[in-house]
Amino acid sequence: MGRDEALGQIDDYFLNGSFEADLARRVAVRTESNLAGCEAALQSYLDDEMTPFLSSMGFDCTIHPNPRSDAGPILVARRQEDDGLPTVMTYGHGDVVAGYDGQWIDGIDPWLITKSGHRWYGRGTADNKGQHTINLAALKTVLDTRGALGFNIIVLIEMGEERGSPGLKEFCAANKHLFDADVFIASDGPRIHPDTPTMFMGSRGVFNFTMKLDVHDGGHHSGNWGGLLTNPGIVMAHAIASMVDPNGKILVEGWRSTEMSGSVRAALARLDVGGGENAPTINPNWGEPDMTPAERVFASNTFEIRAFETGNPQSPANAIPPSAIVFGHLRYVVGTDPDQLMPMLRTHLDKHGFNAIEIEAERDPMYATRLDPDHPWAKWVVASLAETHGDDIAVIPNLGGSLPNDVFADVLGLPTIWVPHSYAGCSQHAPNEHILEGTTRTALRLMTGLWWDLGAGETPAA
Ligand SMILES: [Zn+2]
Incomplete structure (x- = not known):
């Protein structure tokens, strides 16, 4: 009765326009963190929108200045019911x-919600x-229905x-x-598909680097010097060819990752990758040869060349270029140590005679994280989502893309579970x-069911 009542309440919340009103107020705050002069809007979102909403639900809210003086504030809010209850x-x-005002279809204002068919447009929707509005509304619905949450909760909103x-x-x-929780959700x-509830538990890491070969002080006429001078573009092309085969298989010793637990393999076997609106055609022969497409994008390391230049492509000269540069890029999974990637490449290049190529890693890689699908909290969340929506739940051990999940998984040491509410298009x-x-409507129900179950007393042991 209680759970169904809460689900009925969240349906009402959507149907009576309250979700739209909450989201519209938030979309209206121009929190464009990459633009100069955004500071007042970033502060206002926490002061005038998040704090009143959370305070009304009995949260203690503190807005902390960012440790980096040029970055936006961080809200930490806590609602503590009982020290013996689980904490999320x-x-x-x-x-x-x-x-990008003025660039939207039909003159849509990015700071308003505009409905067209089944789409709701607006910056931040x-x-x-939209995603945290769904989660907080579901939380409030459980609180209103049950009279208590049945768990403790810590909310972090960054800007x-x-x-x-x-x-x-x-x-x-x-x-x-401040973050002594049992689980992060x-x-x-x-989502992997708009109609398929999805959870993912981490992401691949990103590692960017450059390879440079600087051999001459300037271009040299190929009629006078061709046959006498090294062409750095040709040498660099051979270096790349030594690192990856014509089908994208990585050849650098130590850079590949093909190990998977049985539970990761089983979860990936249920996923269909690619497809969707405007999706490009997958090359079934690209990447790790003995893996499925889902295993390649979610469970293997992949190497890309982001850019490769020699000479001047805008104005090619009949000359031997002075230098060549490659911007390299790896997405990597848990189990690969990013600190070892450059030493491994150095060893590889030296072994193949490319000692003159200089390599340099970019700062601040994104780290890889993953929670095993067999983790008790992962299984618990899947069971809750299935209770609300049926068994068609996509479980992705980690995203192919990257997000700063290592803050929560590694720095705070929490099991991390993400339940996304958007779609690739x-x-x-x-x-x-x-x-x-x-x-959005299914997401509101899924999260209401999830918060309900979290307070129902049958969570994994701490
Ligand atoms: Zn974004």
Whole structure:
């Protein structure tokens, strides 16, 4: 009775326009964290929107300055019911990318909600205002229905995610006592399909680096010097060819990752990758040869060349170019140590005679995280989602893309579970960002069921 009543309440919340009203107020705050002069809006989102809402639910709210002086504030709110109850940490970001006013279809204003068919347009509807609005509304519905949550909860809202979360890791590392939770459950990013409830538990890491070969002081006429001088572009092309085969298989010793637990393999076997609106055609022969497409994108390391230049492509000269540069890029999974990637590449290049190529890692890689699908909290969340929606739940051990989940998984040491409420075609960083009405309605129910079950007394032991 109680659970169904709560689900009925959240349906009403959507149908009576309250969800739209809550989201519209939040979308209206121009929290464009990458633009100069955004400080007042970032502060206002926490002062005038999040704090009153959370305070009304009995949260103690504190807005902390960011440890990096040029980045937005961080809200930490806690509602403590009983020290003996489980404690969940949740997260959202109130900042958005630039609005790109004037570039939306039909003259849509990015700072208003505009409905068209099953789409609701507005900056932040998908990333991330809509997602944390769903989660907090579901929380309030459980509180109103049950009279108590039945668990303790810590909410962290940051205002710099679209700038790469400056200061978040330092803040959490310095304030671990604020985040003494049993589990982390939050929402960001896309479902695997708009109609398939999805959970993911981490992400691949990102490692960027450059390779440079500087051999001459300037270009040299190929008629006078061709046959006498080394061409750096040709040498660099051979270096690349030594690192990866024509089908994308990595050849650098130590850079591949093909190990998977049985539970990761089983979870990936149920996933269909690719597809969707405007999706490119998958090359079934690209990447790790003995893996399925889902295993390649979620469970293997992949190497890309982001850019490769020699000479001047805008104005090619009949000359031997002075230098060549490659911008390299790895997505990597748990089990790969990013500190070893450059030493391994150095060893590889030297072994193949490319000692003259200089390599350099970019600063601040994104770290890889993953929670095993057999983890008790992962199984518990799947069971709750299935209770609300049926058995068709996509479980992704980690996203193929990257997010700063290592702050929660490694710095705070929490099992991390993400339940995304958007979809791949949502245009989240471009004009025309939107959510889908059907996805949103199911998300409200899924999260209401999840918070309900969390307070029902049958959670994994701490
Ligand atoms: Zn974003």
